[in-house]
Amino acid sequence: MKVINNIKDLIAWRDSINLDSSLGLVPTMGALHLGHESLIKKSTDENLNTIVSIFVNPTQFGPNEDLDKYPKSIESDLKKCENLGVNAVFLPDSKEMYKNENLTRIYAPSDMSYVLEGFTRPFHFSGVLEIVLRLFNLTRPTNAYFGQKDAQQLLIIKKMVNDFFIPINIVPCPIIRDTDGLAFSSRNVYLNSEQRKIALNIPQTIKNMESSFKSGERNANNLLKIGLDSLKDIEVEYLIACDYALKKIDIITPNQSLILLTARVGGTRLLDNLWL
Ligand code: AMP
Secondary structure (H helix, E strand, O other): OEEEOOHHHHHHHHHHOOOOOOEEEEEEOOOOOHHHHHHHHHHHHHOOEEEEEEOOOHHHOOOOOOOOOOOOOHHHHHHHHHHOOOOEEEOOOHHHHOOOOOOOOOOOOHHHHOOOHHHHOOOHHHHHHHHHHHHHHHHOOOEEEEEOOOHHHHHHHHHHHHHOOOOOEEEEEOOOEOOOOOEOOHHHHHOOHHHHHHHOHHHHHHHHHHHHHHOOOOEHHHHHHHHHHHOOOOEEEEEEEEEOOOOEOOEOOOOOEEEEEEEEEOOEEEEEEEEO
């Protein structure tokens, strides 16, 4: 497995791959867990070559967010990638990715990026697109793998690919959960054991809404009420039902709808969702 720290070597590595063999890209911010590993496994299953990027992207963090204390575990991340059969890991620093200060900017579509996660983090999704587009252009993958866990991110990236006619297949990957049900997240390490217990309300709520949906409930407000009732002791930031353009909906249309939930436990924001 090749570990690449700069763009020059990345371009050389990309050029060394046979043009008609497939390449999967898995963009991450590191501190790899089983959620990330599921994306990597899917990529190594579906492509002849896989590249994982590990980069804590400063442009997607707001001024009071956890950029400086974002969890890091580079050594074990590299081991995990190697064990999973990854061909290359791209591990640049910020200067390498953002060479000067007067950069061309991208703006994520306002109706999708100033709502939900973007309501409290208005520049977050533009920052995500700025790094993802750079990674797409540098690696020119056949397939790029993103988790459904970050539903809004996935939908906005799909929109960019569509709007800019980017010839890359975006592969959505299901949410992977720990044995207690909590969706894996690099930020789960911020939870102490008491907070983790409280946080389990979140996957339980998702389960409750899912079983009601499976029993035939299609009224979005009824599903959200079930959700809110099970989230009594938790500080909910938002719980909404929407379509894939992130517009609120009253009726759930299967395969076109999702429920998004963000709650705070202690100082930690936890995201979960249900694709219906
Ligand atoms: P991150 O390192 O948080 O930027 O995540 C990198 C990729 O892993 C993103 O596409 C996430 O959606 C995905 N991911 C993170 N957690 C999970 C999870 N629990 N299940 C599936 N995918 C995940």
